């Protein structure tokens with residue numbers, strides 16, 4: 001009897017923005033996505049989200065690659081660079097246009113804030129240009145039409161998430177007035193191209209995920225599984241980031257940081273694991289990776305120094 005089955009192979013990814021060196025918060029996403037992929041015999045792909053030229057810092061991408069290597073986080077295949085993906089993003093925009101789901105918007109930020117009710121996730125675009133551009137500025141963004149049906153998905157850690165995009169976000173931007181493709185569209189097109197089956201990333205992106213699922217549905221792309229990890233906070237309760245002056249991780253001392261990341265993710269590495277070096281630590285972590293041990297919350301204070 002022919003027993004060949006079509007098995008879906010796990011494909012995960014890490015997608016840093018080269019706006020600075022990796023800090024503890026970005027290492028949580030890197031290590032978490034790596035362990036989840038490798039513990040399931042999967043592949044772990046890398047994507048540089050260098051979409052926004054003014055924010056890209058020279059040398060940051062190289063620095064990120066070197067840091068990942070120092071931590072033993074080897075990626076599979078070629079690195080994808082968003083800055084080289086303009087044609088693919090344009091093709092997706094054309095497809096949505098063909099479905100009459102895209103319209104131009106020349107509203108200023110001021111006009112939107114004056115007419116928006118706002119929501120917990122920020123300003124809601126109230127659809128001012130749905131029926132045609134209004135007078136004023138020539139340069140315009142492109143927005144996608146949304147509707148009142150909720151987008152519902154089950155996050156592997158955070159549980160069921162539901163969002164009424166039209167009510168809570170509004171028709172959102174796919175291409176900005178300065179011609180840059182919006183993050184939401186780029187991510188969806190790239191996850192499709194890289195055939196990502198599982199997205200593991202920080203919960204600071206959780207509010208964006210329904211928008212990405214909506215675009216996947218419109219573009220006929222497969223929907224990945226999602227796992228949103230707690231975001232690391234500093235002692236002042238702020239998200240670790242370049243803006244909050246989070247310290248870069250020290251690529252020369254990966255053992256210490258890796259230990260802290262494993263503890264942050266609720267894993268229970270034996271204390272003497274640290275003397276075994278980074279490779280043995282990672283091997284242990286892959287073998288013992290348990291998503292059920294991660295704290296089910298969106299934000300979590302980082303313990304310990306560094």
Ligand SMILES: [Zn+2]
Pocket residue numbers: 104105106107127128129130
């Ligand atoms: Zn508008």
